[in-house]
Amino acid sequence: DDGSGSTAADSSVNGYTGTLMGEPNWVSGKVGGALEFNGGSDYVVVNGCYGVLGNGPATSTAWFKAPASEAGTWFRDIVTWGTNVDSDVGRWELTLNYGRLFLGMAGGFVKVDRVIADDQWHHVAAVLPDKVNATMGDIKLYIDGDLQSVYANNPTKVVNIHGPDDANGIFNDVYIGWYAEGKSSAYWLGLIDEVRIYDRALTDAEIVTVMEYAGQLAGNPFPADGQRSVSRNVVLSWSSGIDANSHDVYFGTDVNAVTDANTSSSEYKGNRDSNSYSYGTLDFETTDYWRIDEVNGLNVWKGMLWRFSTGGRATDPYPADGATAVPGEKFLSWNGFEGVSSYDVYFGPADNMQYVGNYTDTTVMFSDLAAALSEAFLSGGTYQWQVNTLDDQNQPAVDGDIWTVTIIDYEIVDNFDSYIDAAGLLGTWTDGNTNGTGSEISEDLTGSMKLTYSNELTPYRSETSRQLSDVNDWNSDGMAILTVSFLGVQDNNTAQMYVALNDGTNTAEVTYDGGGGLTNRYWDSWYIKLQDFNDLGVDVTNVVSMTIGVGDGSPGGAGVLYIDDIVLYQPKCLAEFRPAADLDGDCDVDISDIEILVDSWLMSDYTVIAQQPADANLIVHYDFDEVGGNIAYDSSGNGNSAAVEANDIATVWDTSGGYDSGCIVIEPNTVVIAPNSIFSAIGREVTVSLWVNGDTQDYSRWANQANFAAGAVPREDNPWDQASWSIDSAGSYGGQWNHYAFVRDDGLMRIYHNGLLVGQNTEASEQIDGGNAGPSYLASSSLDTGTQTQLRLDEFRIYDYALSQQQILYLAAGVSGQLIQSLEPAILNFDFNNDGQIDLIDFSVLAGKWLQTPF
Structure with a gap:
């Protein structure tokens, strides 16, 4: 309705002034003035206004008049915003497509099969409803106040309108008469009037009201429709309809009562000549509804329903809810509210918050929080906190939200x-x-x-x-x-x-x-x-x-x-600091450690005698007795032969230097690739057995340590279970053949070295996802730094069940194999006097360390 100039004023309270681009003409419109666009270069850009983003809710409406010739034109844009990023419903483009109402959304569209380019004024509206994960199929389109039957080509696709924070750095403002990423053919041809954008879903009745009474209704409500944390002493105000002489005011807390109220209702607060109204002091934390009907003699234009909510609770916690406290900052804070006299603060672990104190300002120091928990300092961890407000009579006003904060334990x-x-x-x-x-x-x-x-x-x-x-x-x-x-x-x-x-x-x-x-x-x-x-x-x-x-x-x-x-x-329970008698790993020697010792009472070292495993459960067996070629044959009979890759395949096979006849020599860039199928049936149980002879002069770890990891794929999403073993005596097993076996038995993971149980994890939980395993790389060596090494492998076996220690010993020492398995260190670590039995002497050692702690 501006009539002249290069800008279009925003009649809402938000101040989003539009800038005319090209040379659109000011003309008479449906209500007051309008803009006439030439279809080739004219449009309006609303700088800094990005429409309604995300999943809504949203409504856009407009009056327009388009010539009948536009029924043959591809696109003519009415009001648009958002971006085309990744075709993921990131655009809002209300347009005519061959003269038909059409909402383009990047990756889909919603349209009406009715031509409305006919040289007549039409009112159109597009509504994205207020629901979680609203989809294109939820969108409503209206023509002249009537809800239309629509077609959505991707009805289940969730709407996600993109704003200027896109990773691609696209900044698309609201456009009227074109689209920021549109084609030149999409410039509007014709007249546009009364363009509105709401950040809520208008009802069917409200769509009709906006259409029929455009310009006659009260507008620009203050507080803005839906505004939160409004002052309890707010003065309501609005702008008048173009023909209004006075204003009927309706106000209350019941949405239906205010919607349906008339001058006989209790919600009616009188007729006013001015554009303002004060109810007085409102209650804390209420949602209030109001309506302004415009009056001119016997003519009454019923107004739209507006709402706002008063405040009273603490808001905007710092650090933000769920965040981590900033290192060096030793306080929590929040925003207060007008009319609140003080704040009761509560803080503590989840479901065990303690009263900290009453504060007249909006900050509480960590030292106060620690004192409330009877601690000398605030330990690292995740805590809950709550700030309850008190009114000007020091009486409880509003209980605050419960927030969480993570306190770091380091500096x-x-x-x-x-x-x-x-x-x-x-x-x-x-x-x-x-x-x-x-x-x-x-x-x-x-x-x-x-x-x-x-x-x-x-x-x-x-x-x-x-x-x-x-x-x-x-x-x-x-x-x-x-x-x-x-x-x-x-x-x-x-x-x-x-x-x-x-x-x-x-x-x-x-x-x-x-x-x-x-x-x-x-x-x-x-x-x-x-x-x-x-x-x-x-x-x-x-x-x-x-x-x-x-x-x-x-x-x-x-x-x-x-x-x-x-x-x-802050104090941490680390292996370096644990007392020797701390059996449960909590860094304290207490009753729980005695319970563990009692559960193992009279356990002792034991004898293991070899027992042959069941070859029927053998998945693969590479004996590496080949004399040449690039295939390691599977002697299990299951056909799982492996490919061998090497810089020089002739140097791979050692026909006499193996543990049993020949072996394979793994040098830099050598790898044995077994087929995917060898692990396809593996889930809770598996055994891997092999003989290793490594170059231990530079790399003693080949014989003196082993690591075992197992779990599901992908590893990034599922931390794998781990077991490990190492000894400090470098070279103890260097230059000789060593047998290793790795066994997964449901919740147990065990590592055996030459038949001895040397490492285990008794709390494994991740199932091996053998069905999704790719090729198995049995051996490869290309170390990242230092001298590269040489490694020999022989007699590689995989079983689809967990072999017992007796069966492992058979693979390591043959039918006559026999050994003494010590309790220490793999089975338990509290045979304090190393006599091979848990007895009173061990109990007395633990008692002598009673209540020891590292800090």
Whole structure:
């Protein structure tokens, strides 16, 4: 109705002004003025308005007049928004298609088989109803107030209108008379008037009201229709219809009563000349409905039903509901509400919240939360919290929603992620260029610190240090453990790794005594109790500097060490800290540990005698006695022969150096590929048996450790069950044949080495998804760093059931095989005096450790 100019004003309260593009003409319309579009370049863009997004609900309406010639035109757009991303119903394009009403949605459409391009004014509406996962089949189309019979080509496809936050970065505003991604042929030809977009689904009656009384009705309600958390003392206001002289006001809390009210109803609040009304002070947390009928003498235009809800409850929790507290921030907060005098706060584990206190502001500190739980500090974990409001008379007003928050149990000292170059790193950490030791640091591309060390010269140490200004009190919030993540290189010279702290007066140094250390080619975590530094005289509540180094003051040692993620943790039950008599793994020696010992009372080492397994259950047997070729034949009779790939197939077969006759030699880039079918019937039980002879001079782990994982696919969605075994005596089994067996027996996973049970997992749960298994790679070797190795395999078998230890021993030692199976360490770990039996001596050891805890 603007009549002139290059903009179209928004008559709602939202201020979404449209900008005229091209040269649409201002003309007389259905109600007041309208815009005339030329069908080739004219349209209106509403910058910053993205329509109604997601799954709705939504309604768009408009009056238009299109010439009869448009019945032969492909598309003419009326009002549009959204995007065409992935054809997943991300667009709202209300248009005419060959003169017929059509809603295009990217990946589908809804249409009416009726031509309305006829030189006459028509009112159209499209409604996406208010329901969960509304589909294209739920959409309603109206012509001249009548609900139409529609055809949806993808009726079950869920609507998901896309906005400017798309991953593809498409920013489509609301367009009138065209579509942002449309074709030039889709420009509107004709007149458009009274374009409306609602973020709710209008009823059939409301569609008729909008059509019949456009311009005559009260509009622009304040509060906006559906607005929440409105002041209890709100003054209602609206804009007048074009012919209104006064306004009948209806107000109440019953939607039907307000809808049907007349001037005799209690919901009628009188006739007013002004465009405002105040009810007074409303109740907390109510939904109120109101209607304004426009009056001119005997003419009354019944208004639309509007609604709003008053507030009273705490809102907008920080951190957001379900989020994790930001490291370093020690408070929870929320938004209050007008008319609320104070807030009762509750906090605690799920279903066990405790009263924290009454607050007049909107923040509560972690220290208050911990005190409410009778704790010295707030432990890491997930908690619930609730904020209940009290009114101005200090009486309960509204019980708040129950929110959840995760409190972290750590504080980062340095994760090395913020350094963009070596200069930034050297601005924080010093190396040998500053401290005179044999170290050189640089930033590694993986976001860690690379420490190159050389202890050939005095002081025969290589170290890097950081002065601390922001993380000084390392005991704050109950922090008790220092963790340093590190990665070694296999070719490193052995040397002593250490961490030192200084409190401004004293320095304490703790050395690494774990396995592998500087030669560990896999990331590892070094856990140190802060109490260890305290015991050495350093005040960990005032840490001034931290040093990481290699060397012990004696000549020798050079290599590379990678450092990452230096973190402080609250007390954690880690294997490194568990008391020896902690049998259940909770880091406390208590009654539950006694129960475990009693359940194993008088268990003892036992004798195992070999017993032949049932070959009828043998799925595959590769004896690797071939003399050439690229096939490993299956001697089980099941036809599961495997393909062999190698750089030089002639070097694969060793005809006399196997455990039993010949064997296969696995060198770099050699692999044995068995068919998919060998695991097709595997679910809860399986046994894999093989003989291995590895190059243990450089890779002792081939004989001294084994890992067993089993589960469903894909692995990313199903963490696999694990079992492992390792010993520290490098080379104990080097240069000789070793037998391994891996057994899955429903909830048990067991590893056998030369017939002995050496590792197990008694709580396995993941079923092996053999039916979806791909090819089985029996052996391959192409190590990522260092010298590549050679490995020999022989007598590879798979059974479709769980072999007993007696049957495993038969495969490892033959018919005369016999051994003593010790309880320690695979079966249990509390034969404290190693006498092969659980008895009173073990009980007395546990009693001597009674109530021990690492912290």
